[in-house]
Amino acid sequence: MKHGPIVRLGPSEISINCYExxxxxxxxxxxxxxxxxPRLFGSFGTISMFSMVGTKQHSIRKxxxxxVYSKSYLQGSSQLKAVTRTILFDRIFPILKDYASSESSVEVHELNNALALDFITGYIFGVPAGSNFLQEPSLRQKWLSIYHSRKIFEFYIQETPTLLSLSEALGIPLIPKWCTTANEYMENWGxxxxxxxxxxISSTDPMTEPVVYRQLKQALEKHLIATSDSEPSEKDLAQLRLEVACETFDHLTAGHETSALTLTYLFWELSKNPELQDQLRRELRTLSPNVVPPTSGASPKLPSHKSIDALPLLDAVIMETLRVHPPIPGIQPRLTPADASLAGYHNIPPNTRVNAQAYSLHKNDDVFPNPDSWLPNRWIAPPGSSEIDEMKHWFWAFGSGGRMCIGSHFALQEIKLVVAAxxxxxxxxxxxxxxxxxxxxxxxxxxxxxxVLKFGLA
Ligand code: HEM
Structure with missing residues (x-):
């Protein structure tokens, strides 16, 4: 705000905060x-689509x-429908009913992580091979605590690789040994x-089909055969197993933390705002059928995705939560090519690190008046309104361009259904x-x- 849309942060690092x-x-x-x-996000000794640096390698993988992550595929997917029904009707509704009837205080962020993990792993691996963290609290607590224990060291890996190597060479490593054990636990689990x-892999039962796993494994096998002269060796196949594990592990990490955070901040905002909660409830009750706990004997049904997407307040509440509380508010660093010009500055040297971040873009008060306030109605305007178009340019919760989030439709579909439920x-x-x-x-x-929230029956 003080220095304008482009700021030099260091000898070869700049930050931008503008669209054009x-x-x-x-x-x-x-x-x-x-x-x-790749410094931070590699696993299984390899890298995933997310951490690939070169354009060619990345676009082959993408x-x-x-x-399998496109909106039309997800909305028509019988497998995702089976995952959704299992999670909503068999797992989350009994938990919510229990919370509401006991009127006890409930910590929801851990629950949201479990919910998001069950959703994404159910779709990637099929329900039987995915997690059931909603119904297994002690296992999820163990998993989440090991997963998060390593986070405090991320900064050193990302920003000080030389210091890290030096500290290891001197025998006083900045990253303790137990992190290796934690990484091994995560990799074995994946x-x-x-x-x-x-x-x-050959299942045709929608509940069991491992949609993403199968798609990736088969595509990688095809690519391997097409790019080598001989039959794949044992070594090639072992490497392929690790490539699939690395990619799918990345999806389940990228996919659960972000969706869980969105749900937690959304629940928080609505919990502080009972009138808006009522207004949203009235809108949700226009769905046919309603997303409600199953009554005994009846086979529960879900409304169409088209009708859920047509609810303006539901959409606005999610957009505003992602704007005010972006799950990835941090920098998304790229490198300048030769002859780069940015925000009116020319001849920026090549290989300069350049970052934008949702945190700052979403605080531009010319585009989002009163930017720190959570005001969902700002997203409800007549179609074609120029303010909405401008807000959408600056809305950056999922990034943009060729490296934009591949899971955005999955996340939005999941979040909408959970909020409706x-x-x-x-x-x-x-x-x-x-x-x-x-x-x-x-x-x-x-x-x-x-x-910590309290639940009640509406
Ligand atoms: C609310 C939920 C989500 C948010 C806010 C979010 C946000 C983002 C952002 C900002 C990026 C770009 C990061 C960068 O370039 O530094 C990204 C990329 C990515 N996201 Fe998401 N994400 C969400 C859900 C998901 C889900 C459910 C998946 C599951 C597949 C997923 C998988 C990925 C992958 C694989 C990439 C890398 C794409 C590429 O490099 O082409 N995300 N996400």
Missing amino acids: GGLRTVYTGGYEKHEWY RMLAN LEACDKADEN LYTSFTTSVVDDQGMEPIDAYTTRPTSNKL
Whole structure:
């Protein structure tokens, strides 16, 4: 705000905070990802689509997977329908009913992580090979605590690789040994899920079909055969197993933390805002059928995705939550090519690190008046309104361009259904919201890592 839309942060690092001459230029081509990504986000000794730096390698991988995450595929997917029905009707409704009838105080952020993990792993691996963290609290607590224990060291991996190597060479490593054990636990868990999914690779039962796993494995096998002169060796196949494990593990990590954070902040905002909660409930009750707990004997049904997408307040509440509380508020670093010009500055040297961040873009008060306030109605305007178009240019929760989030439609579909399931029949109010301010990180979370709510019957 003080220094304008382009700021030099260091000898070879700049930050941009504008659409024209900024986002539009950097993120739509020619500016490749910085090695910052593979430094942190590699696993299984390899890298995923998310952390690939080169354009060619990345676009081959993205083409393999784009279809199974496209909106039309997801909305027509009998497999995702089976996952959704299992999670909503068998797992989450009994939990919500229990919370509402006991009127006890409930910590929801852990629950949202479990919910998001069950959703994404159910779709990637099929329900039997995916997680059931909603119904297994002690397992999810163990998993989440190991997963998060490593986070405090991310900064060193991303920003100080030389210091890291030096500290290791001197025998005083900045990253403790137990992190290796934590990484091994996560990788073994991911590999086990892949191996279980592999047993069901030929399944045609929508509940069991491992949609993403199968799509990726088959596409990688085809690519391997097409690019080598001989039959794939044992070594090639072992490497392929790790490539699939790395990619799918990345999807389940990218997919659960972000969706869980959106749900937590959305529940928080609605819990502070009972009138808007009522207004949303009235809108949700126009769906046919309603997203409500199943009555005994009846086979529960879900409304069409088209009718859910047509609800303006539901959409606005989610957009505004993603704007005010972007799950990835941190920098998305790229490298300048030769002859770069940005925000009116020319001849910017090649290989300069350039970043934008949703955190700052979403605070532009020319585009989002009163930017720190959560005001969903700002997203409800007559179609074609120029203010909405401008807000959409600056809305950056999912990034933009060729490296934009591949899971955005999956996340939005999942979040809409969960919000409909909760707020059609239940109410929430705040019990303890200390520490909701986000930590300063690439993927954030509330400082307290918790939100305590009370549930009631609407
Ligand atoms: C509310 C939920 C989500 C948010 C806010 C979100 C946000 C983002 C953002 C900002 C990026 C770009 C990051 C960068 O370039 O530094 C990204 C990329 C990505 N996201 Fe998401 N994401 C969400 C859900 C998901 C889900 C459900 C998946 C599951 C597949 C997923 C998988 C990915 C992958 C694989 C990439 C890398 C895409 C590429 O490099 O081409 N995300 N996401």
